[in-house]
Each structure stands twice: as structure tokens, then as C-alpha cells.
Amino acid sequence: MDAFASHYTYWVTVFLMAAGLYIMIARGNLVKKLVGLGIFQTSVYLLYIAPGKLIGGTAPIVAEAYKVYSNPLPHVLILTAIVVGIATLALGLAIVVRIREAYGSIEEDDILALDAEPGKRA
Amino acid sequence: MMAVAVIAIVLQRNLYSVVVLGGVYSFLMATVLVALDAVDVAMTEASVGAGISTVLLLGALHLCGGEEAKPMQRPWVPLAVTLAIVAVLIYGTLGLPAFSDPQAPIHVHVVPRYLSDALVETGIPNVVTAVLASYRGYDTLGETVVVFTAGIGVIALLRSVRRGSKEGS
Amino acid sequence: MRREPVLRVVGKLLIPYMLLFALYVQFHGDFGPGGGFQAGVISAAAIIFYALIFGLPAARRLVPDAVVESMVALGALLYLGVGFAGLVLGGNYLDYFVLDRNSVTGQLRGVFWVELGVLITVSGVMLKVFYIFASRRRPD
Numbered sequence: 001m002d003a004f005a006s007h008y009t010y011w012v013t014v015f016l017m018a019a020g021l022y023i024m025i026a027r028g029n030l031v032k033k034l035v036g037l038g039i040f041q042t043s044v045y046l047l048y049i050a051p052g053k054l055i056g057g058t059a060p061i062v063a064e065a066y067k068v069y070s071n072p073l074p075h076v077l078i079l080t081a082i083v084v085g086i087a088t089l090a091l092g093l094a095i096v097v098r099i100r101e102a103y104g105s106i107e108e109d110d111i112l113a114l115d116a117e118p119g120k121r122a
Numbered sequence: 123m124m125a126v127a128v129i130a131i132v133l134q135r136n137l138y139s140v141v142v143l144g145g146v147y148s149f150l151m152a153t154v155l156v157a158l159d160a161v162d163v164a165m166t167e168a169s170v171g172a173g174i175s176t177v178l179l180l181g182a183l184h185l186c187g188g189e190e191a192k193p194m195q196r197p198w199v200p201l202a203v204t205l206a207i208v209a210v211l212i213y214g215t216l217g218l219p220a221f222s223d224p225q226a227p228i229h230v231h232v233v234p235r236y237l238s239d240a241l242v243e244t245g246i247p248n249v250v251t252a253v254l255a256s257y258r259g260y261d262t263l264g265e266t267v268v269v270f271t272a273g274i275g276v277i278a279l280l281r282s283v284r285r286g287s288k289e290g291s
Numbered sequence: 292m293r294r295e296p297v298l299r300v301v302g303k304l305l306i307p308y309m310l311l312f313a314l315y316v317q318f319h320g321d322f323g324p325g326g327g328f329q330a331g332v333i334s335a336a337a338i339i340f341y342a343l344i345f346g347l348p349a350a351r352r353l354v355p356d357a358v359v360e361s362m363v364a365l366g367a368l369l370y371l372g373v374g375f376a377g378l379v380l381g382g383n384y385l386d387y388f389v390l391d392r393n394s395v396t397g398q399l400r401g402v403f404w405v406e407l408g409v410l411i412t413v414s415g416v417m418l419k420v421f422y423i424f425a426s427r428r429r430p431d
């Protein structure tokens with residue numbers, strides 16, 4: 001039981017990661033895959049930030065009243081990761097829009113079927 | 123509650139509600155991040171994940187159609203693969219340090235120096251901004267260039283060419 | 292949506308405060324949570340809000356395409372320029388302490404310009420991507 005209380009955050013992370021991964025591999029709609037990628041990315045943010053928290057600490061903004069601070073290094077890395085994630089999302093959505101204009105559908109099965117027929121692509 | 127939002131996202135087929143649920147999930151994640159003392163990250167996650175992400179996804183859905191097709195075969199293989207990965211990951215996380223352990227490796231190497239010297243060397247009380255902009259300025263430069271690259275990538279992919287009028291205006 | 296009086300009035304009340312809040316977040320990133328990225332996203336959201344209520348052509352008159360496209364590149368150039376300033380004034384690339392005689396003031400100056408560069412690029416990119424998605428015709 002002690003292992004449960006001290007590792008609970010990791011298991012929440014693993015659950016969210018599994019949900020994101022399931023959406024990405026089991027669903028064929030391209031936009032939904034991108035949403036699943038976003039969920040996967042937020043689970044990784046939790047994986048990095050949860051170990052940095054110190055119970056009884058405060059946000060890492062230096063002030064005289066506080067002695068214990070939570071770890072600022074994961075915050076820095078995850079700030080970069082969030083911004084890179086939105087950049088990936090924007091570019092991915094641009095590609096999805098182009099695929100829709102070229103194939104007429106954003107379902108993975110339809111696109112593969114259209115690609116398999118010789119000479120049918122728009 | 124995040125688990126409920128995520129499971130609803132998995133099962134929902136109307137993509138507009140998936141996008142709204144994604145916004146809800148982002149706000150819940152931002153609340154959890156505030157509880158974990160990550161205030162900078164929570165503000166970024168709330169504004170980027172629940173704000174701009176929702177806008178961009180709705181813009182793309184307007185262009186692509188908002189309904190997901192019913193999956194043709196039952197997804198037993200992806201479910202089995204996901205459960206296998208979950209089992210391996212849970213086994214792996216048992217070796218990681220416990221929650222809020224002050225002796226964990228994350229707290230003992232370079233971070234005490236950042237916490238004690240950031241205000242003295244850079245004059246900035248917010249240690250996250252000091253590390254982001256000054257101690258690790260190269261990473262932030264790379265990140266800015268990534269955002270720039272995504273911007274010009276979208277412009278290059280979706281530059282509109284109107285027939286018979288000026289291009290890209 | 293431009294005809295709805297409630298949306299117009301609320302929009303005209305909220306949008307200046309949103310832009311002001313973006314600037315507050317940008318400049319108080321030293322003392323509290325904030326910084327360039329959050330401020331860039333909030334200011335882009337303010338203009339997107341304006342575009343949603345008053346129409347995309349009105350937003351394009353307010354912030355033209357040429358301005359947004361140059362903002363995208365200008366921020367990254369500003370960041371790189373601060374690095375070169377460190378090189379020219381005697382230190383390594385992206386050294387801030389050489390930017391002023393007092394090294395702490397140099398650090399503050401460097402962080403100010405760097406965060407400004409980040410703000411310009413992020414808000415430019417978010418706004419440009421919105422413009423592109425909103426003005427594209429549906430492929431029917």
C-alpha cells in the first residue's frame with residue numbers, strides 16, 4: 001500500500017499515456033489521432049513535473065518568507081515541450097487539411113484504399 | 123476527472139465534442155499542475171492547450187468535416203498492445219523515486235545552485251524565467267526557431283492561391 | 292456576429308484588457324509566472340477574439356498580413372541579435388553579463404530583449420496560422 005501512495009502520480013501518467021497511445025493507434029481519423037498525440041504529450045508533462053514537487057514547498061519564485069521550493073528545472077523543460085507541442089499540432093493540422101483536399105477524406109482506411117487503386121489519386 | 127474526460131474523448135465520435143473535451147482536459151491538467159507548484163507551466167498549458175489548440179482544431183474541423191467514421195474492425199490488437207505497454211511501464215515505475223522525496227536525484231545536482239544563485243546573479247526572482255532565458259538560453263533559442271519553422275511550414279503548405287488575383291494577399 | 296450588440300459591446304470592453312493582460316504577463320514574468328510564450332499566446336487570442344466578433348476582413352485591416360508575417364521572423368531575428376550583441380561586446384554568444392557595465396543589469400537587459408523576441412514570434416505565428424485556417428475555402 002505504501003508503494004501505491006508514493007507512486008500514484010506515475011500510474012496516473014501511465015493511464016493517460018495509454019489512453020493517448022490507444023487513440024493514436026486504434027482510431028483512423030487523422031484529427032482524432034492528433035488529439036490523442038496531445039493527450040500523450042500532457043501525460044509526459046505530468047511525468048516530468050510530479051517528481052519535482054516537494055510537499056511543504058512552494059512555487060520556485062524566490063521570496064524571503066519561503067525556504068523550501070519545488071524543483072524549477074522540469075518546469076523549464078516542460079515549458080519548451082508545450083510550445084513545441086503546439087507547433088507540431090499546427091503543422092500536423094496543415095498537413096491534414098492538405099490531405100483532405102487531395103483525397104477527399106481524413107479517415108485512414110479511405111486514404112489507404114484510394115492509394116491502393118492505381119491512378120485514382122486526385 | 124481527467125480520466126473521465128480522456129475516456130470520453132476515446133469513445134466520442136463527434137469531433138467537435140472531442141475538441142471541447144480536449145479543452146476541458148487541458149484546464150483540468152492546468153489545475154493539477156498548479157497543485158504541483160508548477161505555476162508557469164500551468165499558465166502555459168491553460169493558454170496553449172485550452173486556448174490556441176482549441177481554436178486551431180476547430181479551424182481545421184471547419185475545413186475537414188466533423189464526424190469520425192465507425193471503426194470497421196474491433197480494435198483487439200491495439201487494445202492488447204496498449205495493455206502490454208501499460209504493464210511494462212507500471213513495472214518500470216516501481217523503480218522510480220517516491221513522490222516528494224528530497225533525496226531524489228532530481229534535487230541534488232544543479233538545482234540547488236540555480237535556486238540559491240538565480241536572484242544574486244541575474245536579479246530575477248522567478249527562477250523558472252531566469253533558467254529559461256539566461257542559464258538555458260540556447261534551449262529557448264531553439265524553441266523560438268521551432269515555432270518560427272512551424273509558422274513558415276504552415277504558410278508554405280497552405281498558401282492560398284486565388285485564381286486570377288494576387289497570390290497570398 | 293457583428294450585428295449582435297451584446298457581443299460587440301463585450302468585445303470592445305474585453306479586448307483592450309486582454310491585450311493589457313498580455314503585456315502584464317510579459318513584463319511581470321520576472322516576478323511571477325509569465326514570460327514570452329504565455330504573453331504571445333494571450334495577445335494572439337485577443338486578436339483572434341476580435342476576428343471572431345467583427346469578421347476576418349476587419350481583423351486583417353487591423354493587423355495586416357504583411358505585419359504578421361514580418362512579426363514571425365522578427366522575433367527570431369531579435370533573439371539571434373541579442374546573442375550576436377553578446378559576441379560583439381566581448382563575451383561568448385548569448386552572454387548577457389557583457390551587455391552593461393554592471394553584470395546584473397546586463398542580465399536583466401538581455402532577458403528583457405529575449406522575452407520580447409519570443410513574444411513577437413509566438414504571437415505572429417499563432418495569428419498567422421489562424422488567418423490561414425480561417426480564410427481557406429472548404430474543399431467541396
